[in-house]
Amino acid sequence: GQQLNQSPQSMFIQEGEDVSMNCTSSSIFNTWLWYKQDPGEGPVLLIALYKAGELTSNGRLTAQFGITRKDSFLNISASIPSDVGIYFCAGPMNRDDKIIFGKGTRLHILP
Amino acid sequence: ETGVTQTPRHLVMGMTNKKSLKCEQHLGHNAMYWYKQSAKKPLELMFVYNFKEQTENNSVPSRFSPECPNSSHLFLHLHTLQPEDSALYLCASSRLPGGSGNTIYFGEGSWLTVV
Numbered sequence: 001g002q003q004l005n006q007s008p009q010s011m012f013i014q015e016g017e018d019v020s021m022n023c024t025s026s027s028i029f030n031t032w033l034w035y036k037q038d039p040g041e042g043p044v045l046l047i048a049l050y051k052a053g054e055l056t057s058n059g060r061l062t063a064q065f066g067i068t069r070k071d072s073f074l075n076i077s078a079s080i081p082s083d084v085g086i087y088f089c090a091g092p093m094n095r096d097d098k099i100i101f102g103k104g105t106r107l108h109i110l111p
Numbered sequence: 112e113t114g115v116t117q118t119p120r121h122l123v124m125g126m127t128n129k130k131s132l133k134c135e136q137h138l139g140h141n142a143m144y145w146y147k148q149s150a151k152k153p154l155e156l157m158f159v160y161n162f163k164e165q166t167e168n169n170s171v172p173s174r175f176s177p178e179c180p181n182s183s184h185l186f187l188h189l190h191t192l193q194p195e196d197s198a199l200y201l202c203a204s205s206r207l208p209g210g211s212g213n214t215i216y217f218g219e220g221s222w223l224t225v226v
Contacts, residue, residue, distance in 0.1 A: 030212075031212060031213065033214060033215070035217075040199070040220070040222070041219055041220060042113070042115075042117075042201050042203075042217035042218050042219045042220045043154075043201075043217045044113065044217070045113075045214060045215075045216065048214055050212060088154070090215070092209045092213060098156075098159065098167065098208055098209040099205070099209060099213060099215050101153065101154045102153075103153040104153060
């Protein structure tokens with residue numbers, strides 16, 4: 001079936017470090033969505049990307065829609081403790097498909 | 112505040128109880144969803160409703176019974192659950208159930224513990 005592969009599955013970083021994670025698919029996506037889920041809460045939309053090559057920022061977060069339309073990247077600069085959580089990528093594969101989610105990247109920040 | 116409100120936030124129920132989870136969205140969306148998220152597992156889509164009609168049931172056991180009386184409200188009726196059903200249940204909504212340019216908005220979730 002249709003799948004989104006997120007990597008890495010888990011990250012342990014020092015506070016202040018930059019973070020990079022990605023999402024890939026064997027199929028073309030027309031929209032890429034990035035969500036963050038804090039422990040015990042629902043996922044919250046961070047960034048939405050709608051065009052191949054698009055680069056969008058939201059504060060310290062930057063996401064890019066890959067040129068091939070089969071991948072997307074999320075970068076976090078100068079990580080802080082509240083960045084801890086699970087980051088999900090998601091998107092519909094084509095005009096009529098439902099939105100599917102990756103398995104998430106768990107971000108842990110060491111003091 | 113995402114515009115999707117879930118109640119209760121926490122629920123503890125026995126295996127013989129009947130309870131319901133409620134979701135309300137104030138975004139004017141037409142599609143609503145129930146997801147299940149167990150500890151350290153990915154999001155599992157359970158049900159999708161579009162304009163009050165169920166469009167997807169991902170082989171969910173009949174002890175979970177959804178109800179969508181209108182585009183703004185979604186319920187998940189629970190009966191004779193098992194301990195392995197303990198999880199975070201997330202409601203979500205979107206303008207449409209799929210397609211480019213569509214975005215899903217989640218509620219804060221209902222933590223369910225079955226004892």
